[in-house]
Amino acid sequence: MNMNEKMPQNNMESTEEQEKRGEEELAYYLQNHPELIEKIERVPYEEKYAEEMEKLFFNFESEFPLDQLIAITTKEEALESELRNRAKEALIPIHSYIKKIMKETEVPNEVEQKIEDRREKISMAVGFINSGRVRHE
Numbered sequence: 001m002n003m004n005e006k007m008p009q010n011n012m013e014s015t016e017e018q019e020k021r022g023e024e025e026l027a028y029y030l031q032n033h034p035e036l037i038e039k040i041e042r043v044p045y046e047e048k049y050a051e052e053m054e055k056l057f058f059n060f061e062s063e064f065p066l067d068q069l070i071a072i073t074t075k076e077e078a079l080e081s082e083l084r085n086r087a088k089e090a091l092i093p094i095h096s097y098i099k100k101i102m103k104e105t106e107v108p109n110e111v112e113q114k115i116e117d118r119r120e121k122i123s124m125a126v127g128f129i130n131s132g133r134v135r136h137e
Contacts, residue, residue, distance in 0.1 A: 005067070013090070014128065015095075015123060015128060018088065018091065018092050018095070018096045019092070019096070019099070021092065022092035022093060022095055023096060023099070025092075025096075026096050026100075030112050043104065043105050043106070044105065044106050045101075045105045045106050045107045045108060046105075047069070049101050049105060050111070051099070052097070053097070053098065053118075054116060056093075056094050056097060057060040057094075057118050057122065059093060060087070060090055060091075060122055061122065063086075063087075063088040064083060064086070064090065064122075064125075064126075065092070066121070066122065066125040068083060068089055069083065069084060069125040069126055069127070070125050072084050072125075072127070072134050073133060073134050074132065074133060074134065075129050075132045075133065075134070077134070078127070078129055078134045079129075084126060087125075087126050088126050091122065091123060091126060094122070095123075098115060098119055101115075102115075113133065124136050124137065
């Protein structure tokens, strides 16, 4: 399985379930590629991480216009929206990467808050289905 292969999914997954699945996919990939695993130690946060995350956020926002995602308000629209379904899938590796960086590096508090604000912005644009509505707050 390469990182581009997709496991079967359920479009009704919560963000928590998506994150868990992303972690499982990453663990599976690393298990099958042990040469990629190095001794994990917390290292100083470097500008290269900020640049990589900025690329991830920029690419996501370029491919998935946030205003179009926020315009999806009903469960029916959400389930039928190819844009939202693709955006929801695209969030998984972003969440996994951010979680990995937060776990493995010494991220300064102000940087951590900026990352979290940006992550929340794109996650809330996709929203979650609750009581027949898509919640973006």
